[in-house]
Amino acid sequence: MFFRLLNHEFGKLFKRNEFNIALTVEFAMVSVIFIVSCSVLYKSYTSQLMSAYQLWIGYDTSQFNFTKYIYFLFFITLPASIAFSDSYLEDKKEGVINFIVSRCNRGLYIFSKGIAVFVSGFIIAFLPLLIHQIMCMTSVPLFSVSEAATGNPAYDRYYLTAFMLKDLHSANPYLLNVVYMIFDGMFGGSIALLSYSFSFFKNVNRYVVIILPTILFYMENFVSQLMGKPNYSIMNYLYITAGIKNMNIDVFLFAIMLTISASIIIIILNNLSGDEV
Template sequence: MELFKILKLEFNLLLNRKEFLYAFTVSLFLMIIVFFINLHNFFQEYMMNIPSANQLWVGFDSLIGDLFYMFLLPLLPALAYADTYYLDIKTGAYKSILTRCRKNNYILAKGIVIFVSGFIVVLVPLLINQLLYFIIAPLHSTKNLLGWPAYMFIPTHNMIFESLFLSNPYLYNILYMLLAGLVGSLAALMSYSISFITNKSRLIIVAAPLVIYLVGNFINALLGKANYCLNYYLQGFVVIGGLNADYFFIVLTISFIVSISIIFFKNMTVKDELY
């Protein structure tokens, strides 16, 4: 019962936190901007000359979408709520909280809310972007996004979930929304775990997932292993070959286990966290 009360409190704090609102607004604003750019591009076009709504979705093939997945995806979820454990300690609120609830319940509840917050900041704007395209684009079209003739279908051989795309392209997009949301959740959880390691700087806690993400992608690209860059696994239309779903999910699993392990062991071994 205590855990549910703390969860309710943490969710209320999340929904009223300006950083969460800022992160969500930036993400949503970007998705709307992309929509209006395409609205302008296809204004007064015949419906038959407009690609299907699933191909116009920002996560399928879009320059702005690529920038979102490269830079904002690991940053906005961490900014939303992941630094609140650090702030609770720095402001002294941590001491007051632990007089009213068990530490384990507090840490678990905060971790759950942080994980969910990262999912919301990423998934909901992506979903809204897709829904907006239902207003201006057909569900199915002989016109493809690459501008090729109708008898030429866009290449799908590099897609990890090729059969799903061919059978149900909208379910395919939803899957990629969920994957992006999951990465956002893990970025937030990683940021939360960093706050158990250091209390030196709020910037370090918030920026850590972005730095790790960018450095990992840069090193793989530098070594000629672009198929190991995580951002390519989040884009619906894949331009490089050699992507391996097992690798992607292993990386996510390791990230989750490492983050949870840090939180668990620091919580168990550090007796005085009141700094």
């Protein structure tokens, strides 16, 4: 029964207009950023081109930082919430919930939908970043000679001491990029799950469910920067940066675990209250 429910929820996910629109907007955004980046590099000497892993939107380069900030500030949380997080409210409005739970365990229904919601947020965050990296690999060298030509080989640069997972960067910078894509996917999934949990509040508005996680994300980022603790800002863990001291992967993983745990607690408490699904 669980796998039938899961298959049903994923079927709804991939057919949902909001999911496909959000994913299309994400693809369009990374495509525009890619075109802008390539236009800046147009007619540059081959020996002066950066490597494809450095051209990736999530990599810290002073030349394209403005596009990175725009993307990670505005194009992760909201699209992840829009994709599928309010589908519980949609089921409730259409009156199909009682029909479903009369034929299966209510907990299985909530759990299967939660998995689909998390995966939807993961896909929205992860897939466009992967596509952007592939675009970069088709346009500039995988490893540019410009790094060695300037006397600062990629694996010996002083700023790598400030990188998180710097040993992985030295071993394979593309693998590090993929790891950060997975981090972003986990973040997108946790945000989507938090948004989903808000839909269990009584008489909650659909727009509150979608927008509130993004507002909380902005508030956390603002407070961390205001207190002079950028290493506690979750946004700064979504891309590779060497400009912030004391970055610790444990901070990011704790934030993800806290968000998921809070979502689960909210769902459980609201279902223990005795309200109708």
